[in-house]
Amino acid sequence: MLHTLRDSPATAKAKAKFILATDGQTLEAEELISGETIACAFEDFPNHFGFLLPLAGISTIKEIKDNPIDVRATGRLNKLYVELLRENPDWAKEERRSDMNHFMARLVFCFFAEDTDIFNGKGLFTQTVDQMSASDGSNTHEVLSQIFRAMNIKVAERANAEPRLPNWANGFPYVNGGLFSGSTEVPRFTRMARTYLMHAGALSWREINPDIFGSMIQAVADDDERGALGMHYTSVPNILKVLNPLFLDDLRTALADAGDNERKLLNLRKRMARIRVFDPACGSGNFLVIAYKQMREIEAEINRRRDELHLRSEIPLTNFRGIELRDFPAEIARLALIIAEFQCDVLYRGQKDALAEFLPLDAQNWIVCGNALRLDWLSICPPSGTGVKVAGDDLFNVPLDQAEINFENDGGETYICGNPPYKGSQAQSAEQKEDLKLVFNLCQKRWPSLDYIAGWFLKAALHMSLSNGKAAFVSTNSISQGEQVPLLWPLLLEPGNSIDFCHTSFSWSNLASKNAGVTVVVIGFSGRNGGKKRIYETDDRGEVTVREVTNISPYLVAGESIIVSAVAKQPSDRWLMLKGNQPTDGGHLCLTPDERHTLISQFPEASPYVMRYVGSQELIRGEQRYCIWVEDENRAHAEGLAPLADRFRRVAETRAASVAPSTRPFAAFPHRFRQIQAVGKWTTIAIPSVSSERRPYLPVDLLGARTIVSNLAFALYDAPLWNLSLIASRLHLVWVGTVCGKMKTDFRYSNTLGWNTFPVPLLTEQNKTDLTRCAEDILLAREAHFPATIADLYDPETMPDNLRHAHERNDEVLERIYIGRRFKNDTERLEKLFELYTKMTAADKEKPAAKATRGRKKTV
Structure with missing residues (x-):
């Protein structure tokens, strides 16, 4: 049936993403981009709706397609949540939001429990509400309150409970564990809210996947993200990029080595029982749930080989600990772990044993709601041989001073992991700035320039120094680029720590299409400096390769842990690069x-006093702009021209009124820029200070005479053209992207950090001639497409072939100078550059200071 639709010209014309065909009995569908298909009975189609999620703006992640119940459950709870807040506006206020969230967590548990026989009788909860509450919803809150109250009273004590429980509520088991303790107040229901409640209960909650559902339900309680199903969901393969190399691969290797040796298998099981997994930014518990399920799978294989499948798991939930700032995700994380434990028990031990030991819930707490950068991690996840200091027996609504968990972890391992929040230094709130100050103030004076995630890295390093643990975080790749490296990594590596493994830059995207994926890295580090290190890389096809190396630098390349620092001194082997001229003129x-x-x-x-004025936008987008440029000897003549005199007057007024004391004296020189670096006599090679990372090469151009470069660009004045060849190379782009860092996702250029530090082999005159020809070919290729701008020409999807070939030729000539052939990839480029940088800096220390300067520089 699909064949005719697929070949139809109308399908291509409409740019269809999906085609569907049915005869009323069966249905077939195909996603045209991926080629994935489904075929099912017509009435069974709703169970495959995950296949069509891209039409709702949700990426097609395999876990969601395989288990669409999570999306359906989230959608129905979402509607219920919105309707309840509309009817109960007080519950939407900050002081009652935690009550509302706690109520939703109770509902999720009840839906799950009635479909998994945790409650006696399938559908007990939904059927009781349906039978005992009025259809208009007027007393639904009272019915739910009695049910919740019943689950907080032990069965043996119910006869003496005051007030007495209604007989219909006695059928519910004692649950407690903090989930149903405290207030049993319930928001009031409308007819519509009751209907949504019934719709949600009608789903088969037995199939809920806690590592998916926990993230998706998080969106229900978030005003900004409600309805963006799965915005917080991270796929299992991405989570395993952290957990596998951190410790799971080691456990699987130990299992393989143990074979069928009962003693080795027993030792491994005992070892696993003492492992703690700690996520200090746990959200709804994805990392903890996946870690738990993976460990239970390994334990089950141990028990199978020892013929002990009947044994209760020795891996306690108390070993999976987390910190979460918001109360609702913290509650969902606890609930997700409880559901995961029950499902693992059913899978590996059977329904009967799982039910026999599930209730009542354990009152011990393992998820703390609070600010991770202000809490003492050692009190939440202490080192081996100590208990946890906490107070109160409320699992789901605990204060920070929780009751001591009666559990010792003597000789155990601690693994810190997670995906802490990303906030650049400019995007942080005042409270987040204060968080970093508390963490870094005593050890890093420049803490205001650090990314927010740096706080988690340092606290993990401090924790590991006492616990002998290991840590691995997902982070934006900025943590291993630019100024973040010299600010943060000396602190992390100082105690003898080292990077054990890393996964170089890849896209970490969530389900919602409006939430474009960020480019991230995974970094695992510990205090164990020896042994092989591993670098994981994802290629363009999504395939992951791994290399063993002797050391990983903070820039996540193989090599020494060297840190690139800005160099103000002019390199002796190339032209001087200066920042452009700054007007400070009020325009x-x-x-x-x-x-x-x-x-x-x-x-x-x-x-004669009007010149072309070029900054980043003028250079990249071809925008036309001009400036008034008057040398001191021509000031009197220029001031004799009325329009220029008027402009000079306004410049003087602007500078005189400046809040910057250093600017006010320049009101006496209103005819010239505030900061003058230099002016090209013949030509200028210009580079924007900020440019898009989408382009395969840095935008650099050759400007003619009578052009002033602004402070939003850098310039080499009257430089030989082979300098442009260096800047236009792929080698220079990957170096700048690594050591200069990014502004948001754009390249941020720096002459002192990107150009002056760029390692260049000794160039012969023939090398310079060849590179000059390459630069000319690039410029000629651009000229052939006049008036196209750099923005037009360097769009990666439409870059002209002749320009691409000119750049490839430039890369080939330059890279052969470096290693005699083309580099295989950017990783190899960086490793070679850092190798040369190490040699270059070592040689520079032995040289006397250079005296010569190149280029023309005018100072004021």
Whole structure:
């Protein structure tokens, strides 16, 4: 049936993503991009709706397709949540939001329990609410309150309970564990809210996947993200990029080595019982749930080989600990772990044994709700041989001073992991700035420039110094680029720590399409400096390769742990690069094309004082802008021209009123820029200070005479053209992207950090001639597409073939100078550059200071 639709011209014309065909009995569908298909009975189609999630703006992740119940459950709870808040506005206020969230967690448990025989009788909860509450919802809150109250009273004590429980509530078991303790108040229901409650209960909650559902339900309670199903969900393969190399691979290797040796298998099982997994930014518990399920799978294989499948698991939930800032995700994390434990018991031990030991819930607490950067991690996940200091027996609504968990972890291992929040230094709130100050103030004076996630790295390093543990975090790749490296990594590596493994940059995207994936890295580190290190890389096809190396640097390349620092001194082997000229003029020395035309047409004698003005946007997008440029010897003549005199007056007023004391003296020189670096006599090679990371090469251009470069770009004045070849190379782009870092996702250029440190082999005159020709070919290829701008020409999807070939030729010539052939990939490029940088810095320490300078520089 699909064949005709697939080949139809109308399908191509409409740019269809999906095609569906049915005869009323069966249904077939195909996603045209991936080629994935489904075929099912027509009435069974709703169970395959995950296949069509891309039409709702949700990425097609395999776990969701295989288990769409999680999406359906979230959607129905979402509707219920919105309706309840509409009817109960007080519950939407900050002071009652935790009550509302706690109520939702209770509902989730009840739905799951009635479908898994935890409650006696399938559908007990939903049927009781349906039978005992009015159809208009007027007393639904009272019925639910009695059910919740019943689950907080032991069966033997119910006869004496005051007030007495209604007989219909006695059928519910004692659950407690903190989930049903405290207030049993329930928000009031409307007819619509009751209907949504019944709809949610009608689903088969037995199939809920806690590592998916926990993340998706998180969106229900978030005003900004409600309805974005699965925005917080991270796929299992991505989580395993952290957990596998951190410790799971080691456990699987130990299992393989044990074979059928009962003693070795027993030792491994005892070892696993003492492992703690700690996520100090746990959200709804994804990492903890996946770690638990993976460990239970290994334990089950041990028990199978020892013929002990009947044994209760020795892996306690108390070993899976987390910190979460918001109360609702913290509650969901606890609930997700409880559900995961029950499902693992059913899978590996059978329904009967799982039910026999499930209730009442354990009152011990393992998820703390609080600010991870202000809490003492050692009190939440202490080192071997100590208990946990906490108070209160409320599992789901505990204060930070929780009751001591009566559990010793003597000789155990601790693994810290997770996906802490990403916030660049400019995006942090005042409270987040204060968090970093508390963590870094005594050891790093420049803490305000650090990314927010740096706080988790340092606290993990401090924890490991006492617990002998290991840590691995997902982080934006900025943590291993630019100024973050010299600010953070000396602190992390100082105690003798080392990077054990890393996964270099890859896209870490969540389900919602509006939440574009960020480029991240995974970094695992510990205090164990010996042994082989591993670098994982994902290629363009999504395939992962791993290499063993002797050391991993903070830039996540194989090599020494060297840190690149800015160098103000001019390199002896290339031209001097300077930042552009800064006007600080209130805009009065700058001209639009129309203003330039008006000025010159009315005052032709002003023409010598008008020059082209180029910054980042002018260079990349071809925007036209001009400026007034008057040398000191021409000031009197320029001031004799009325429009220029008027502009100079306004410049003087602007500078005189400046809040910056250093600017005010320049009101006496209103005819010139505030900071003048240099002016090219013949040509200028210019590079924008910020440019998009989408382009395969850095935007660099050759400008003619009578051009002023602004402070939003860098320039080499009257430099040989082979310098442009270096800047336009792939080698230079990967170096700048690594050591200069990014502004959001854009490349941020720096002359002192990107150009002056760039390692270049000794170039012969022939090398320079060859590179000059390559630079000319690049410029000629651009000229062939005039008036296309750099933005037009360097779009990766539409870059002209002749320009691409010119750049590839430039890369080939330059890379053969470095290693005699083309580099295989960017990783190999970086490793070679850092090798040369190490040699270059070592040689520089032995040289006397260079005296020569190149380029023309004018100071004020």
